[in-house]
Amino acid sequence: MSQQSEKRAGNGARKGAESFDIKVGLAEMLKGGVIMDVTTAEQAKVAEDAGAAAVMALERVPSDIRKEGGVARMCSMEVIEGIQRVVSIPVMAKVRIGHFVEARVLEALGVDFIDESEVLTPADEEHHIWKHDFRSPFVCGCRDLGEALRRISEGAAMIRTKGEAGSGNIVEAVRHLRKVNGDMRAIQALASEELPAAAKELRAPLDLVCAVAQTGKLPVPNFAAGGVATPADAALCMALGAEAVFVGSGIFKSEDPAARAAAVVRATTHWQEAGEILAASRGLGGAMPGIEMETLAENERLANRGW
């Protein structure tokens, strides 16, 4: 890629955390790992001890947001700082879609990754944050290729498929992973002169569509999220092409969070080895209760947030 030849030739050029390469660099380091939602420092420690590659701080896990309702906002400063004090792995935190001031606050706090997330109540129903202007890298959710490329064009350094957070149901994560991959295969089959029309249909920038046509991959790491409740769910996401897995309510709404967290980590590392997933699946106690998608009204579906 041209970016990399610039790197090689960049004699004397010093670049800071605002550089897109440096942001994507951290996303690269998280590959093959599990990022766990936590609401307290104690939970963060449990996650780290289980082998989480990062933790995601939020005030309530998605299944509680769903149950209790109300406006879901950025996590409190005290909780994030408490988490930063006890763990050495990267600390991520969520902001509301379009809430660039919440994002500035998290950046000032030195948070390692900001999730502009549909799980929280959107602050802007038309615009996402212009993420290029930040030193902190951003991750955003997507349901299809067009949405992924729009977020990347705004500066997201990592993409995660949305799934349906807090549902304990993997069906939406599978749908979104297959959709993104299918969209990419379709783009690769097009002739060059057909790409502008495809970009228009995807509502995505042409240069990014051309890049996907060439490489068959997103230009940033692509992780999965939303509905992971078991070790097998995590391995399924990896098998469908996710490069790492986010687990939200699935850990701390289960019967034995520490054991389940370690098991999900193990299954993510060994997603190609059924024997390892089998061993990881034993003795975990109950998983979180799940929700059938048909019972969720359109306006209860978090994945529909984001534009």
Add this chain to the structure above:
Amino acid sequence: MGQRVGILAIQGDVEAHARVLRVLGVEVVAVRHAFDLDGLDALVLPGGESTTIAKGLERLGLYEPLEAFAASGKRVLGTCAGAVLLAREVENHPVRSLGLLDVVALRNAYGSQVDSFEAPADETAPGFEGLSCVFIRAPRLLDPGEGVEVLARVDGWPVAVRQRNVIATTFHPELTSDTRVHACLLGDGPA
């Protein structure tokens, strides 16, 4: 050259290392179990989260096999988290390390991700001139023993070191198109 190089694939930027090694024309093997080490000429401990990787090493019983691999004289490269795992001692949230490199690794020595950066090496061993170093929540290597040779420094700090067959960088050569550090792993390097 026909070399087979393993990459420890518990967690981390395995694919980035594989890309560089394939450019250099070697066969790449993912290592998740002790038996994966059989027949390898060299091994990479990639970047990633050292706590996550250390827990995997423990669970898989890989500490002794990796120590034996290095003791047999085969080359080992650790980048960032990999360098932490090679150190004789780890500070700031210690993890169990392999003790294959006579340095103390100070984890996350530069701060959080907002302090990550890329910089040119200010001093290098011959053959590494113009080395560009990407630091992601990087460690620092302190108190190097007598057998440790410094291959590159940034802002005065050692960022690439070698002790016999073990090489460590606190930066990520796998994230640039510069293949010289990996060439060194293959016994083909400038230094």
